[in-house]
Amino acid sequence: MHLDREAIVRLDKQYVWHPYTAMRRYIDEVDPLVIDRAEGARLYDVDGKSYLDGNSSWWVSTLGHNHPRLVEALRRQASKLCHTSLAGVTHEPAAALAEALVAVAPRPLSRVFYSDNGSTANEVAIKLSLQYFRNVGQPARKRFVALEGAFHGETMGVTSLCGVEVFRRPFAGAVMECLFVPPPPAGEAHTAGHEVAFGALAEVLEQGRGEIAAVVLEPLVQGSIGMRMYDPELLRRARALCDAHDVLLVIDEVFTGYGRAGGMWACASAGVTPDIMTVGKGFTGGVLPMAATLTTDRIFDAFLPPENTFYYGHSFCGNPLGAAIAREVLAVFEEEQLLAQAAPKMARIAQAFSDLGQIPGVSNARALGMIGALDLRPGAGYLGDLGWRAYAEARRLGAYLRPLGDVVYIAPPLTIPDDDLTELLDIVRRSVQFALGAA
Structure with a gap:
């Protein structure tokens, strides 16, 4: 069945609920x-x-x-294996992709946990941070720090980290506490405004000593608040402060990764390696929804005892189709010197x-x-x-x-x-x- 434009719009307005859309206005006024x-x-x-x-x-x-190479990778994989769970099972696309990701990731990131999209990749990061400290005997570390204007996804956990008030307001009271600090202002480094921002982060970490699990940052540019760009010195200061206070540094590369901000990873461009890094969006080149959370061996090892198992996962975790495409994306970057x-x-x-x-x-x-x-x-x-x-x-x-x-x-x-x-x-x-x- 092939629908004409009028029929598609009629069905759409009758049944579809669109994201980030005032639906009354859309139904009455918008010609999509x-x-x-x-x-x-x-x-x-x-x-x-x-x-x-x-x-x-x-x-x-x-x-x-x-992209023809991604479409072909999808075709090849679909002819063999579209899906299997990753629970007690593995397959070539998931294993080979993990190796390729670690090869291009900032060192010492060395372990890969798969999920469905950028939001769930950051949800994984939050849960890993909380359980990591419980596993190592510091269960009081339950708080997070993010930037004013931050956006890390749509699921309930990462809504806690949302510094965009219009997105967070409907769920106030149902989300975890997050401490927000100002990003450096636009302009030259070492201005008074920059020192205020750096000082605010240092003060929050000092006051929250023993209670903060992680600092979560969008590196170099905060996308959803309006492409707010900031000096890379904040990432370097954050890394040093996290080390000093035994706090994890989580870098959200869902938007900025895969060349969007210039280098392969925005954090690497600033000379910083996080404890946890999340990737999505360009991860599969827009072909299928899939994402990943990368961690260091330090974090991974804290989950090895059976009593410390990470009880978390998705039905499509490590989906073979998405993994095959994501691996081809990395191949395109390397072979075509993208x-x-x-x-x-x-x-x-x-x-x-x-x-x-x-x-x-x-x-x-x-x-x-x-x-x-x-x-x-x-x-x-x-x-x-x-x-x-x-x-x-x-x-x-x-x-x-x-x-x-x-x-x-x-x-x-x-x-x-x-x-x-x-x-x-x-x-x-x-x-x-x-x-x-x-x-």
């Missing part, structure tokens, strides 16, 4: 994109119109849509957003790796509508440019063709000018 297929950096709707995917479909399609190939694109994004910063009404234009972002002023933050004006104009011009409130940003595939990147950057400029009334 109806996507039929995708290839490379482009989405194609049911009428055949193409849209440049400005955010890699929520940051997952790092290699572009339907980071080197993307470096000129990163430079173009940085220059383009620097130029966009000269437009009246634009503030805090910034870039890091394959991310470019700017703020529209005056604005109302995450709930502002200026970014949505830019979104509507970008859609008309042929790009999917979903904003973060009044923050307009791009995070395109690392493989976006040069001509497509030129077109995308032009659409961003024209859309921003339109939103600000400067067209």
